[in-house]
Amino acid sequence: MKSTITDVAKQAGVSMKTVSRVLNNEPNVAQKTRERVLAVAKELRYSPNLAARGLASSKSYLLALLYDNPSPNYIANIQKGAIDACRDSGYHLVIEPLNMNMDDIGDALELRLERLPVDGIILTPPLCDDENLLDVLKRLKIPYVPVAPSREPDDVTSVKMDDVQASFEMTEYMIRNGHKKLGFIKGHPEHSASTLRYLGFVKAVEAAGLEVDLDAVVDGDFSFKSGVKAAEVLLTSKERPTAIFASNDDMAAAVVSVASRLGISVPGDLSVGGFDDTPLAQILYPQLTTIKQPIYEMGHMAASLLIKPPKPEDRLPSYCLDHKLIIRDSTQKSE
Amino acid sequence: MKSTITDVAKQAGVSMKTVSRVLNNEPNVAQKTRERVLAVAKELRYSPNLAARGLASSKSYLLALLYDNPSPNYIANIQKGAIDACRDSGYHLVIEPLNMNMDDIGDALELRLERLPVDGIILTPPLCDDENLLDVLKRLKIPYVPVAPSREPDDVTSVKMDDVQASFEMTEYMIRNGHKKLGFIKGHPEHSASTLRYLGFVKAVEAAGLEVDLDAVVDGDFSFKSGVKAAEVLLTSKERPTAIFASNDDMAAAVVSVASRLGISVPGDLSVGGFDDTPLAQILYPQLTTIKQPIYEMGHMAASLLIKPPKPEDRLPSYCLDHKLIIRDSTQKSE
DNA sequence: AGTGCAATTGACAGCGCTGTCATTTTCATT
């Protein structure tokens, strides 16, 4: 039989309210009382009834993760991070896939929120840049945290990574390995990350006193297919690069595939770098050198910020989390 | 201001209880009354307070999805199916990643369930075969639906697909295309699907009056790497197969990759079939002919079964959902 | 010992809904 707060109160010889105070970490409880209550609660394996709590406090103890991201991997990691953050705080995560292409996405969200009011929302890209959505959330006054938004809103805290710096590091790593002829494959032009990653590449090249060879910078759109096209251009040009940095793993995989078809050995004749550290990066042969985004960490941080918002005075406009350059087998020193 | 059931009751000129009955589709309400209440509810944009409902009815209107599956794609699809099923019934889905390798997985689950009691649980593989977990669920008397379990429990309804039949169809398709020398790459020996898929292959070969060439049946473990090894064996043997059926897409991708390295053209010289229809299957060049599992559908069905359990008299031991043979570019007629 | 103030504790209502059971209405049948 599940025990209630009343059971704990009786057993500990205090009032329900005091038990409630202890369980919610409210101040003004004598240390001794607090310990006794905690001990009894543990003994009785008490855990509060979420519905009752929610009803009384008009909180839901629920966070929602909104997404419309084609990458299951990205979503899975964000989810995991958010769930882990929720777990210790008695919160839970509900997930809400949303379809970007529907015309009335704002209404759809509003309807969902009416049915299931949540205490906060995690917005993942590309949803975090949708004006309709943001308007609805502001109007409904629901706290939210955008993950990796294009433009940082000035009124809410967001969570992100530094694409420019990551891209800089990958490029610098290649240059440090003696590569001078560098190729770059851009991402989808409408994706803000594309610009940033290219920027980091340019910065690193220039920082090394080299020059960006614009003929070796090719457009792509993050798809494997576009990577194939780009790789064909780069690998059949007369001044073939010795290293190619693709803006994501799918395109990097395409480079490896095209190289293999053309009899160019990776990493012997060509180093290849990707971005994202998708499962693909380890499936491939050779395994891809790539950038691991702090996806899990961003999910974790976003949830934490919603559960325990920092005081207004030490609110940061955004939290930038650490990425990691993962060196695997697709890159090596230039001969 | 959010409206309550009382508002609707007043506006419709009935009692709260009648409104409640209408909203819960209970019988014994005059058709006229029902319509009136529904109209008012719509007008007021009323939607019930989940917490209050849960508290009063001691139901949670929450379903949990338990998983420890390395494939984000699989999970994402199950989730999507389950969520869509929940959406129309006022249910919501919370997700619970669980770690198979922890020693006290049963306790961990029990703890979670104490904190967040749910009305039902969807168990995905490989969790659905864990005795500890099943014991806990039975003891706690929480309804659950296993998805694609190895052994069908006799007391609960499960949801699955027909691996044997799917595998049979792929093989038959290859044979129908004139292939006589067929290679097969097995899956992980401890995964029940491996056996079933191999069985379907054997059945189809024999049904066609052919014989299974055991030299062309190679072990694998579902990983890309194991696929590479298997492909090397198959493609360098003197009696090279004209078609290879790999037990999953990762291994099929490995076959394509090895073939390309060896100068064997796919599908010109070699047809390749996979299983799962992972995103990889479409990323690859050529795109993989494969089997699409009804993952979304299984998630949907599992949730539906929990939300609205069939009457005991027409309970089925399991629901087998339709897979689909997806013919893409990695297979063609044998010359 | 007496005073005042802060720290601690408790009594109680009520969050929005559903379950129970009593009451009223409807309607086929005599």
Added chain:
DNA sequence: AATGAAAATGACAGCGCTGTCAATTGCACT
């Protein structure tokens, strides 16, 4: 028109918790 059973409706308590506010206790200081 009278009767009875079934259908429709409503009154009310109470689910388990927290917010409000009042009551009590502890303690430093006269």
